[in-house]
Amino acid sequence: MTIYLDRLEVANKVLKTIGNETYEFVVEQGRLYLTWTVNEQSYRRLCILQRGSHYFNSDKFSRNLGTGGTGESAIVQLVRWIKGRNTLPIRQWQYWASSSVKLWQDDTIANQVILWLREGNYPIEATCVFCNKTVYRYDWWSLPGKKEGLGCYKPETCPNL
Numbered sequence: 001m002t003i004y005l006d007r008l009e010v011a012n013k014v015l016k017t018i019g020n021e022t023y024e025f026v027v028e029q030g031r032l033y034l035t036w037t038v039n040e041q042s043y044r045r046l047c048i049l050q051r052g053s054h055y056f057n058s059d060k061f062s063r064n065l066g067t068g069g070t071g072e073s074a075i076v077q078l079v080r081w082i083k084g085r086n087t088l089p090i091r092q093w094q095y096w097a098s099s100s101v102k103l104w105q106d107d108t109i110a111n112q113v114i115l116w117l118r119e120g121n122y123p124i125e126a127t128c129v130f131c132n133k134t135v136y137r138y139d140w141w142s143l144p145g146k147k148e149g150l151g152c153y154k155p156e157t158c159p160n161l
């Protein structure tokens, strides 16, 4: 299983702005865990991206996160990024930062998060999991016997779908 250790530092900085200071990604024996404390209860979960789960959806590890749905979606993207899976593009984070969503109440923090992600080389654009092309419109594909992930919006425009 791939884990990009160089992405952990940025991911952890971002993570703490979504949850609280206790939220942390840790790697133990080659596995990625998420640990956090909310309402004096401590949690530790293996970050498993289950096949069939949508890119926005919370996976097993994100139960009891206490961050709200948007925060969960953002954390799932961090996990995907650390694991080298394709992710929603940075404009998704900008949308989460916008006044219509306000994942962060403080605009200064929101801007800082976007900057951290940019500096950490978080993907500016989404790429198709099947053909690696940059995709501006995308869909989520989970087909038997094929890779799973964010891909070309229409099968007709993807050579590998």
Ligand SMILES: [Zn+2]
Residues within 6 Å of the ligand: 128, 129, 130, 131, 132, 133, 151, 152, 157, 158, 159, 160, 161
């Ligand atoms: Zn494609």
